Amino acid sequence: MNTATFKRDDLFNLALTLLTNAGLEPAKAEVVAELLVQTDELGVTTHGTSMVPYYLPELKAGMMTSEGSYEVVQDRKVTMVWDGTYLPGHWLMQQALDVCMARATEFGMAALSMRRAHHIGCLSTLTRIAADRGFVCYIATSDPSGKWVAPYGGTEPLLTPNPWAIGYPSREHPVLIDTCASITTVSKVRELINTGVQFAHPWMLDAAGNATTDPNVINADLRGSIQPVGGSDHGHKGFGLALMVEMLSQGLSGHGRAEEPERWGGNVFLQVMDPEAFAGKEAFEREVSHLNDLCRANRPLDAARPVRVPGDRASAALKAAQGGTVRLPQEVFARLEQSAAEYGVSMPSMC
Amino acid sequence: MNTATFKRDDLFNLALTLLTNAGLEPAKAEVVAELLVQTDELGVTTHGTSMVPYYLPELKAGMMTSEGSYEVVQDRKVTMVWDGTYLPGHWLMQQALDVCMARATEFGMAALSMRRAHHIGCLSTLTRIAADRGFVCYIATSDPSGKWVAPYGGTEPLLTPNPWAIGYPSREHPVLIDTCASITTVSKVRELINTGVQFAHPWMLDAAGNATTDPNVINADLRGSIQPVGGSDHGHKGFGLALMVEMLSQGLSGHGRAEEPERWGGNVFLQVMDPEAFAGKEAFEREVSHLNDLCRANRPLDAARPVRVPGDRASAALKAAQGGTVRLPQEVFARLEQSAAEYGVSMPSMC
Structure with a gap:
């Protein structure tokens, strides 16, 4: 047995119970559990409920803040800085998306740089929330305590992989680009x-x-x-991307490697744009859908594997999850089982 | 002789004379000539006055518009769309930068998506203008008539290299990242x-x-x-970048491949942010300069080649140009000489 299928409600309740048992405020645990299950539904099981076993010890040790709210460091309406005080990243990002979507509707676009969030999980889960509502949504995140990638031409790990993602609407389903500055x-x-x-x-x-x-x-x-994106022969391109992500999330938020933080954290840059405030939603979707169609019609390298536009696979996974079930790899399911045993919570039954 | 050195004023006058002789309005030709010489001074001689011989036939054929102004398609203060009507890209970008810097000062940030500009030249020349004044400046550009890069997994050229750049201040000199979505x-x-x-x-x-x-x-x-950035083994990363650049410059501007343009053009997305409207300039420069220093101190792969931060080489080139002279490769100088002969303009003497 390589996978196990669960009811999405059961999986949500399991994540919720574990997180609250470890001390997380129920209202926040609900948001975290919901976004983790949505991530599993998107097919990104590495970043879904499989993260719960990593969050539990952080909560127990007080390294993930379990209650309270973010602090507003700056609010200029179109631009904002928040201090996440190491609250759960999913909850912080849900708040941040709500604020930035409202501001983008009013001003055309808005951006928020956030210091000291905890892990924000799968970026596509977050950009999709805004893309589903018609927005262009860019997210970049770095951990100023992490050192994994050397600058191009150097040999000592210094940067995080520095993930970034952009989601935007198209006629069929959102385009969800989700990648990072390292290979x-x-x-x-x-x-x-x-x-x-x-x-x-x-x-x-x-x-x-x-x-x-x-x-x-x-x-x-x-x-x-x-190695940075591009590797030995053109890794200066990934290095440039990495510097950009750290600048947006640490430079603009005013907190980063200069403070030498030593705990697991996520600095974030979030930007939301409303196509209506540019040339309009209809023209926007005409252009991006036309390009998407050209990509999918491109003669493939391997006839059995047509060109995919980022988001096509997630859309197929979401359709498969519409029956209200989620399929998890054995490795994820086993880790959840272990956490459930530790916290005396019973595992849901498989479908 | 592989290079020739000219007085910057002589080179500026040569470019100005050639462009006006080919029909470009003098006030626009001055901006184009100035930015091309600045590009040579930055050391990017592939995109400096060497472009003049390519622009002259475009002007003569009416494919580069020689007078008039852009049309404002949308102005929501923080977000804008312009139709560049194929005017010279350098002139359009100078106007766009002036407007976006003023708007960013007022609102914290501003973005402009522009359809139908002509070639905008070296992106670092442009981002540097804003970075020198304390702004973060992002530019992405695509040509919806160009097909050079296949989508990842495909084999037919479809996308442009899709250059993008970001410039921002640091304590010593601006960081100037200038790259593209193809290798x-x-x-x-x-x-x-x-x-x-x-x-x-x-x-x-x-x-x-x-x-x-x-x-x-x-x-x-x-x-x-x-090949897209990442090549055969991780080219999906460059493909994602390419889609993003075309979406920002064509989707948001409402004009692109769907209209099947056939002439040399540049669609542009420009965004300017004021660090003062986030956590402040001082905190911004503390973070980015700290990271830059860590990069430069990283043990290099080759002891003779220390790690460089993007912008370090441009800064050295600018210092070398402070005497008011510009050094051009033989190939560039020869092409300018040919254009000068065609238009009956005398070449400046070498220093």
Whole structure:
């Protein structure tokens, strides 16, 4: 058995119960649980309810703040800075999206740079909320305590993978671009280390600066690093992206590596734009849908694998989840089972 | 002799004279000539006065509009759409920067999506204008008539290289990130074809979808393409970037591939942000300068080549140009000489 299927309501209740049992305020736990289940429904099970077992010890240790609200550092209507005080990232982002969508409706666009959020999870889950309501939504996030990627030309891990995403409406379903400034992610590196597998391509760099397929270089005495997008031959492009993400999320929020934080955190830059405040929704969708169609009609490299536009796979996953069930990989389900046992919560039955 | 040095005033006058002789309104020609010389001073001689010989036939043929102004399609103060009516991109961008900097000062940030500009030249020349005045400035540009890059997983050229840049202040000099969504550029491909050289890495794709170092695939009967950033193994990342650039510049401006334009044009998305409207200029510069210093101090792969932050090389080039002279490669100088002969204009003397 490689996967198990659960009712989405059961999975939501499991996440909610575990998070509240670990001390999270119920109103916040509801938002976190809901967005984690939505992430599973999008097919991104690495960032869905599988995150609960990582959040529980953070809550218990007081490293994820369990109650209260963010602090408004700056509010100029179109631009804002919040201090997330290490509250759950999902809850903070739900608030941030609500405010930025309202401001974008009023002013055409709005942006918020946030310091000291906790982990905000899957970016597409968040951009999709705004894209479904007709907005263009950009999110970039960095963790100023994390050091995994060397600057291009360097050898010492310094930057986070620096994920960024942009979601926007098109005629059929939202386009959901969700990527990062490094070739691969920390969780992929850990997964390969745990399963004893090498990368198919030289996506890592050892401490001497040699490109390698070996994920274990990240644990060497002299730590290796993850290559920036573009790798050895054009990694300056990923390095540029990384600097941009850290500038938007740390520079504009006024808090970052200069403060040398040592706990798990997520700085965030969020921008929401209303196509109606540019050339209009109809013209917007005409252009992006036309381009999407051209992409999908492009003669594929492999006839069995037509060109996909980012968001096509998520849309198919969402349709499959419409029956109210969610399928989880064995590895995720086993970890949830372990957390449930720890907290004396019974696991829901499989469908 | 591989380079020739000219007085910057002489080079400016040469560009100005050639452009006005080809019919461009003097006030516009002054802006174009000035920004082209600034680009040479930044060290980006591929996009400086070397562009004049390409602009002259466009002006003569009426494909670059020589007088008049842009049309305002939308003005919501914080968001704007202009129709550039194929006026010179440099002049349009100077106007756009002035408006967006003023709006960003008032509202915190501002964005403008522009349809039908002509070529806007070197993006760093433009972002630097705003960064020097303390702003964060993002520019992305696409040409909806150009087809050079296949979508990831496809084989037919469809997208432009889709350049984007971001400039922002730091304590010493602006950071100037200037890159694109494809591994290499159309001008680099042409240069290698002209000089009979292959790429060092498989940055091209032939029409069958094979990665290759051969730039000539772009001219094959079944045209090949330029690989997106990330190439064969992670080109979905460059593809995502490309879609974003076309959405911002064509979707938001309401004009693009759906209209099937066939002339050389540049759609543009410009965004200007004022760090003062976020956590303040001081905190902003503290964070970005701290990160820049960490990058430069990173143990380099090659001891002879310390890690450079984007903008470091431009800053050194600008210092070298402070004596009022500009050094041009032989190839650029020869092309200018040819244009000067065609228009009966005398070439300035070398220093």
